[in-house]
Amino acid sequence: MNTPILLGGEHRSGTTLLSIVLDSHPALDVGPELDFAEPTNLGTLVIQTCRLLREGDPRVLGPGTDTNDPAYYDVAHFVKQCERYGVPPATLSGLVEQQIAEDGRDIVALRDRCRLLERIGQFKMAMTGKLTWGIKLQRKIQDVDRYAQIFPGSRFIHIIRDGRDVAASHLRTVPDWGYRSIDDTAYKWANLIEAARLRAPAPRYHEIRYEDLVSEPEKACRALCDFLEIPFASQMLQHHLVDHTLHAHDWSHPSSEATKNPLSDAPVGRFRHDLTAEQITAFEDIASGTLRTLGYAV
Amino acid sequence: MTSTPTTQAPTARNELDRALAITSSRTWDADRRMPLVPDRGQGAHFWDSSGQEYIDLTSCTGAAPLGMGHAPVLDAVIDEMRRSGGVLPGVMSSLRTDVAQDLCSIFPCAQRALFFRTGSCATSGAVRLARVHTGRDLILTSGFHGWHDWQLQYKGTPDVVGRDAGVVDFGYDVERLRTLLEDHPGRVAAVFVTPESTCMPLADLFTMQDLARSHGALFALDEVMTGFRFVNGGLHGALGLTPDLITVSKGLCNGMALSAVLGARSVLEAHEKTYLGNTFMREVAPFAGARVSVDIQRNGATQTIIDHVSRLVPGINAVLARHGLAARALSAAGIFHVLFEDDDLGQRFYTELRRRGVHAEFGGAHLVSAALTPEDIDQALLAFDEVAATFAGPSARSISAGAFARFAEDAFRVTPRVAARWWEQLGPRLDTATPDAGAALVGRSA
Numbered sequence: 051m052n053t054p055i056l057l058g059g060e061h062r063s064g065t066t067l068l069s070i071v072l073d074s075h076p077a078l079d080v081g082p083e084l085d086f087a088e089p090t091n092l093g094t095l096v097i098q099t100c101r102l103l104r105e106g107d108p109r110v111l112g113p114g115t116d117t118n119d120p121a122y123y124d125v126a127h128f129v130k131q132c133e134r135y136g137v138p139p140a141t142l143s144g145l146v147e148q149q150i151a152e153d154g155r156d157i158v159a160l161r162d163r164c165r166l167l168e169r170i171g172q173f174k175m176a177m178t179g180k181l182t183w184g185i186k187l188q189r190k191i192q193d194v195d196r197y198a199q200i201f202p203g204s205r206f207i208h209i210i211r212d213g214r215d216v217a218a219s220h221l222r223t224v225p226d227w228g229y230r231s232i233d234d235t236a237y238k239w240a241n242l243i244e245a246a247r248l249r250a251p252a253p254r255y256h257e258i259r260y261e262d263l264v265s266e267p268e269k270a271c272r273a274l275c276d277f278l279e280i281p282f283a284s285q286m287l288q289h290h291l292v293d294h295t296l297h298a299h300d301w302s303h304p305s306s307e308a309t310k311n312p313l314s315d316a317p318v319g320r321f322r323h324d325l326t327a328e329q330i331t332a333f334e335d336i337a338s339g340t341l342r343t344l345g346y347a348v
Numbered sequence: 349m350t351s352t353p354t355t356q357a358p359t360a361r362n363e364l365d366r367a368l369a370i371t372s373s374r375t376w377d378a379d380r381r382m383p384l385v386p387d388r389g390q391g392a393h394f395w396d397s398s399g400q401e402y403i404d405l406t407s408c409t410g411a412a413p414l415g416m417g418h419a420p421v422l423d424a425v426i427d428e429m430r431r432s433g434g435v436l437p438g439v440m441s442s443l444r445t446d447v448a449q450d451l452c453s454i455f456p457c458a459q460r461a462l463f464f465r466t467g468s469c470a471t472s473g474a475v476r477l478a479r480v481h482t483g484r485d486l487i488l489t490s491g492f493h494g495w496h497d498w499q500l501q502y503k504g505t506p507d508v509v510g511r512d513a514g515v516v517d518f519g520y521d522v523e524r525l526r527t528l529l530e531d532h533p534g535r536v537a538a539v540f541v542t543p544e545s546t547c548m549p550l551a552d553l554f555t556m557q558d559l560a561r562s563h564g565a566l567f568a569l570d571e572v573m574t575g576f577r578f579v580n581g582g583l584h585g586a587l588g589l590t591p592d593l594i595t596v597s598k599g600l601c602n603g604m605a606l607s608a609v610l611g612a613r614s615v616l617e618a619h620e621k622t623y624l625g626n627t628f629m630r631e632v633a634p635f636a637g638a639r640v641s642v643d644i645q646r647n648g649a650t651q652t653i654i655d656h657v658s659r660l661v662p663g664i665n666a667v668l669a670r671h672g673l674a675a676r677a678l679s680a681a682g683i684f685h686v687l688f689e690d691d692d693l694g695q696r697f698y699t700e701l702r703r704r705g706v707h708a709e710f711g712g713a714h715l716v717s718a719a720l721t722p723e724d725i726d727q728a729l730l731a732f733d734e735v736a737a738t739f740a741g742p743s744a745r746s747i748s749a750g751a752f753a754r755f756a757e758d759a760f761r762v763t764p765r766v767a768a769r770w771w772e773q774l775g776p777r778l779d780t781a782t783p784d785a786g787a788a789l790v791g792r793s794a
Binding site (some may be wrong): 158159160192193195196237240241244245248249328332335336338339 | 513516517519523524527528531532690692748749750753754757763764765768
């Protein structure tokens with residue numbers, strides 16, 4: 051396996067923004083999330099779905115990455131996510147066929163799924179000429195130990211945002227798919243952070259606060275580059291001026307539009323006006339310990 | 349002896365499709381439980397709608413610890429239905445009083461008993477009683493207590509409206525519990541915990557009890573699973589805990605719906621101030637079945653279950669070790685779990701077990717019945733051996749801290765920090781021949 055950069059964090063924590071910032075670095079090819087564990091398999095089913103997408107079959111189409119036929123949702127979602135990463139269905143299908151032919155088995159086991167990711171990453175590096183590939187693990191960052199074992203040498207970046215702002219974003223910005231209760235957000239936010247911190251292989255794990263990324267971007271990006279052992283690149287501070295494959299094929303990615311804008315700290319502390327006093331108290335009842343540990347005032 | 353199924357017959361598939369089309373949930377009834385439609389059972393065996401026979405290692409998720417169709421219980425129930433008519437105009441009956449007396453003689457914490465139908469009803473009743481008794485609103489809880497709205501912190505549809513805002517889950521984290529109690533002085537009615545005896549450091553229960561009492565809160569134990577799987581007196585009796593309230597259900601009436609809240613007289617008397625009735629408490633037959641069920645368990649069946657587990661768990665562990673599988677069975681008295689390093693492999697392992705006529709649920713508590721025979725145990729171990737042989741490979745034998753944490757977080761909703769702490773105590777024991785947390789408890793209760 052190569053040494054990919056694997057990003058993660060709670061939904062609505064700035065994971066997409068971070069991936070775009072990193073992708074702006076001339077040495078890095080960092081894509082959005084790939085939900086590789088959810089489809090029944092990443093082999094024959096992906097090949098079939100790629101074909102259906104190319105044929106415009108309505109079963110695999112819908113708003114964004116949604117599908118008219120729910121049975122195809124997971125796999126079509128993955129195929130469309132790959133296209134966001136700059137790997138169109140025809141290419142993806144070829145990569146999958148190649149792996150099945152080499153292994154003589156379908157792509158079901160987690161290690162085989164990760165080998166396909168590796169293949170996709172290698173393809174992207176060959177296409178872009180960049181030196182390192184990366185994707186978003188999103189919430190799978192809580193299983194950082196598992197992926198550290200599968201991808202020896204990989205590096206993990208965990209972006210953490212004040213959980214109360216995360217809750218505000220879920221409830222106000224993405225009410226159609228986000229967490230719908232304060233309690234649920236608080237439990238999941240706190241547990242994800244705790245799990246990642248406990249299981250991370252220290253030298254290969256880096257945390258960044260969303261608030262630091264948007265308030266002091268140069269300092270935060272220099273720290274990222276130090277961790278990745280690459281020179282700092284000023285393009286990271288101008289991510290909105292750099293082309294990204296996500297924006298070319300965004301399949302209605304919920305953060306695509308926002309990441310076309312320059313970095314801004316305007317969303318920091320939004321919970322103070324987006325949540326009620328009762329909601330803030332409810333969140334803090336559950337997660338005050340984690341908030342304090344991370345330096346957020348309670 | 350069971351026959352060895354190869355694949356489900358078409359009629360079984362049709363029955364499953366028919367059930368899913370009109371009533372059953374694919375997520376909760378089929379995928380999480382069993383993807384087949386059972387038709388009838390006897391003892392520790394059951395048959396699906398195609399006539400295929402299985403050994404049950406779940407005792408119907410604990411509902412039938414004496415086995416399915418246990419004759420003395422059936423006879424008592426049928427006789428009572430014939431004698432009394434099965435249902436009476438009032439909710440009081442001599443049998444109900446008798447069962448209350450039986451339970452108060454078994455469980456050390458019990459001075460009074462209040463009855464419900466399901467475990468979920470009992471735990472909700474306990475919460476209500478705690479709130480009314482203390483005049484406080486907040487419940488600090490850990491573990492599974494059922495499906496009612498106040499329990500939605502645990503699993504499934506947590507985003508629906510109407511959740512109980514006065515319930516906070518502390519994920520078995522003693523430090524989080526301490527903080528919550530300090531942050532809410534005078535507000536906490538009860539600390540309500542499901543003891544996960546196979547995995548947790550049981551000393552934590554004493555800490556939780558002490559913390560609750562020191563803040564004027566009640567300490568309640570959900571003994572729905574453990575109540576009749578430890579000899580005479582549930583887990584609290586075995587450990588010497590003194591909860592103010594406990595809930596019991598599995599095993600109270602073998603094969604029939606009956607549950608109870610037991611506890612201190614002063615707390616249970618809060619019932620005078622709050623309505624907790626339901627129409628079907630007028631059924632008397634479950635109380636007749638309960639008298640017999642409780643008596644049989646008290647007089648040897650619980651010990652038989654513990655003996656079965658004591659044979660199954662080392663046998664399973666020997667098989668897993670022989671074939672080099674990174675998996676391990678852990679037990680406490682009459683309960684055991686089987687952990688797999690690789691969840692996918694665990695799922696496939698249990699599917700293969702079922703194909704060989706042995707039913708258990710991957711990831712869940714294995715609650716065997718007293719009805720298992722030595723031959724059933726031999727056959728179950730043979731099935732484990734055959735399946736393990738098909739998955740044998742170069743995989744490491746040890747379970748990792750991460751795998752345990754994923755298991756514990758999913759099965760018990762512990763916080764990651766708690767999972768790591770539990771692992772510190774449990775991990776070294778996994779390399780022993782019999783990682784049985786219950787052995788010490790059984791000795792203590794004897």
